Amino acid sequence: MYLLSWNTRKIRLTIHYPVIAGCFLWLLISPHTVAATPTATQLNQARIAGLAWLLTHQGGDGSWKSANGATLQATTAALAALTNAGIKQGYSYTAAIAYTQNTPAPSVDALARQIMALSSAGLNTTPYITQLNQWQNAKTN
Numbered sequence: 001m002y003l004l005s006w007n008t009r010k011i012r013l014t015i016h017y018p019v020i021a022g023c024f025l026w027l028l029i030s031p032h033t034v035a036a037t038p039t040a041t042q043l044n045q046a047r048i049a050g051l052a053w054l055l056t057h058q059g060g061d062g063s064w065k066s067a068n069g070a071t072l073q074a075t076t077a078a079l080a081a082l083t084n085a086g087i088k089q090g091y092s093y094t095a096a097i098a099y100t101q102n103t104p105a106p107s108v109d110a111l112a113r114q115i116m117a118l119s120s121a122g123l124n125t126t127p128y129i130t131q132l133n134q135w136q137n138a139k140t141n
Contacts, residue, residue: 083121
């Protein structure tokens with residue numbers, strides 16, 4: 001039998017296996033750890049609420065701002081969410097595409113995201129890929 005014990009001169013960690021097994025069993029059957037599976041209606045309502053939040057937080061220039069200043073990355077993430085939701089037309093989508101096309105990427109990460117977003121929109125990404133290659137070549141030379 002092992003117990004967690006404290007000695008004034010040293011700390012000794014020992015384990016009482018039946019206690020651990022009992023705690024694990026309690027976690028398995030506890031009603032606090034069991035979450036109900038959402039219904040299709042609940043999932044659809046959550047999806048609509050998420051898209052509504054996303055669309056209401058778009059800036060007038062077509063972008064989505066982020067707390068750390070990574071606006072281009074936030075905008076490309078929002079574009080991916082819109083695309084995944086089947087929204088590939090309308091003002092919000094086209095404004096975000098225009099912002100993404102016209103904003104210079106401040107980093108390799110932003111440029112890679114810009115390429116992915118524009119590629120998924122079916123747009124020409126050759127100039128962006130060329131820039132990415134130039135940045136890569138500049139670092140290796």
